[in-house]
Amino acid sequence: MAAARPRRHDPERRQRIVDAALRVVGARGIAGLSHRTVAAEADVPLGSTTYHFASLDELLVAALRQANEGFGRQLRERAELADLGGPSTDLAPVLARLMGEWIGGERTGVELEYELYLAALRRPALRPVAAEWTEAVTAALARHTDLVTARALVALMDGICLQVLLTDTEYDEEYARAMLTRLLAARPDAPGDPTSGVRRVSSDSPGPSTDT
Amino acid sequence: MAAARPRRHDPERRQRIVDAALRVVGARGIAGLSHRTVAAEADVPLGSTTYHFASLDELLVAALRQANEGFGRQLRERAELADLGGPSTDLAPVLARLMGEWIGGERTGVELEYELYLAALRRPALRPVAAEWTEAVTAALARHTDLVTARALVALMDGICLQVLLTDTEYDEEYARAMLTRLLAARPDAPGDPTSGVRRVSSDSPGPSTDT
């Protein structure tokens, strides 16, 4: 039993620790992440975790960065695969579907990614990574619409997912699609755009004029 | 049960503990909340906290419920004060301004409310309270538009706030106003609406039912 751990040179040690950390957070939440739990999960000595990651924040940063690959990569791939040649509004159903698949998947994975992401609220160390993720996703979407709209799409998607996750309600893909569509359809440069006043409106002028 | 008859000798004891809990979470995060820290902050005996709140989750529920009064009440009051008689699109600048004031306020208070809200992700006990809050805000907004749109407005606002808080970026009121406007302007009953597929709903059901 004790004899089974003579491995000194283990170049993948660091990676295994990050993987273990993700499993631990997935199963028990960030609150359940400790040097000890991750060491046990990774089957490495306790000292090994503190050696590779001087603080838990450091480990969380690595974990979040790795988790970002999940949804982010999916989204980018999907958005690209869609190969949208037509009007950008076509993006909405793709995104709504993607959200549905993601949220409908294993609850554990979804919670894990969101929990890591939201942890940036209280841990400044995670904010750059959270920003990276947002930027990456936004940039991916911006290929099919403008940057401002892309950012709003991401915000809306975040908000919709949170509503589902925080209030124990069902994800409604049709509703999501419709709302994403509104953000896309009403772009200033969209033909027949009802919110073309956006640019005109500054500080205190009346709300963006909508045509009737 | 223990919590069911809290005000016996010191009727304010329970309330003082909740207040202290909010201060503790505000200052040190949920991770910093313990029977001990809250007892010290409330200046009550340690045993008193375990007596009134058998578990920390119970205390968190009470705290979240109380915190909800903050932004929620502000939003409802503001929305009502606006006394919008005209087109519902006028709602956007009001909300954008309100968000700006809220987010521009004390970071501590903002973090506190969001942290409690987001904690529902991992604590099922908090979800009903989180749902209450969402429902209340949505209902308030629904007085000026339809329920589906209201729900999306809340989602978008959540998403925008999170982007600001998680990525350490500045809040852009103009951007927020414009995006909220898009959601409002493109309602199904707005003429020329490209998303006319979504009908106005008035039901109270969690997920807005949509037809195709």
Next chain:
Amino acid sequence: MAAARPRRHDPERRQRIVDAALRVVGARGIAGLSHRTVAAEADVPLGSTTYHFASLDELLVAALRQANEGFGRQLRERAELADLGGPSTDLAPVLARLMGEWIGGERTGVELEYELYLAALRRPALRPVAAEWTEAVTAALARHTDLVTARALVALMDGICLQVLLTDTEYDEEYARAMLTRLLAARPDAPGDPTSGVRRVSSDSPGPSTDT
């Protein structure tokens, strides 16, 4: 073995911990003092030490205070026993002898008391206790001479002891007696004082004000 520790109510617990702390410091130095070592030495659960003394500093304060009784009480008793009716210079041999006995005793005890005392250099929490000790000893000596001289006697004794302890040299009682005598004999108000020139020697100001 494990069954041998069912004692919940132990009113002397606190005192036993302090005693154990003194033994630990005596044997292994302050550097060897930890909640664990003291718990083991006192044969109490680890949590018991942190419960009674929230920090190690707190424990050190209690230990130093208790250690002060040692030499301090001896000195006061001895000084009183001497029942000096004659000129205060008689104090010198008494003190020199006392130092000799103290320093010639168990090295462990001597080191312990000095180490705790000197620890005040870096631990502000100990300074009030160190000051208490100095004041007490000074006051005891002041009964046989003036306050200023008493303070100097203490300082000289400290310095002589340190020389012995830090440089591994023998204590020379005769030398100590002679030097203490000089401090006593040369008091401004001592008859035939050869240092009545104190004032004369100093460049500008009169000697330190001494109470009489």
Next chain:
Amino acid sequence: MAAARPRRHDPERRQRIVDAALRVVGARGIAGLSHRTVAAEADVPLGSTTYHFASLDELLVAALRQANEGFGRQLRERAELADLGGPSTDLAPVLARLMGEWIGGERTGVELEYELYLAALRRPALRPVAAEWTEAVTAALARHTDLVTARALVALMDGICLQVLLTDTEYDEEYARAMLTRLLAARPDAPGDPTSGVRRVSSDSPGPSTDT
């Protein structure tokens, strides 16, 4: 042995480590000194510190030796500069002033030198160095008085400094001068000296021999 041939590729490496050790002890005390902290402070690899100084004691010896240069050199220079041709009592104000300047300087530096010096209490390895320092200072002072008196002057100065440092009281230069004066004025060769029993010694032996 490892330390015996330190300057091979990086001849300043060893010196840099000692300098860093002094900074570390100054800032965090001896308790804060470790191979890691000093390596970080010196900006050298961890292994380098263990290579050049096999044990922390070894490093402390080097640090103490270097620190000794501080006050010791100052004192010697000052005492020499004074170029006292007159009666030795003139030494007192010079020493009192020097103490005042030293103690009134940066607390960090003062604490550092004293802490290293006092550490000899528990670390036999440091005692020879502490003895060296005492001998050097004593010898310097002995040029202006006899050896026995010089030793007592050093002891009194140590005691006075410690009182100030350990009890958070103000240094009283006038008081120090007066007490040093007493030690000097009452020398055996001073006329009417009540302590004529102590002969002047010139030997180099550790303890001043006295007859009765």
Next chain:
DNA sequence: AATGAATGAGCATTCATTCAT
């Protein structure tokens, strides 16, 4: 000769919980 990697022991401290009033 010199150093990065690695590890098990130990640290102060916090904690939920239990128990005896």
Next chain:
DNA sequence: TATGAATGAATGCTCATTCAT
């Protein structure tokens, strides 16, 4: 009913040391 005392487990983290280059 309410609460101080008590405790064993767990936490993040630092460390001297060992080992394999």
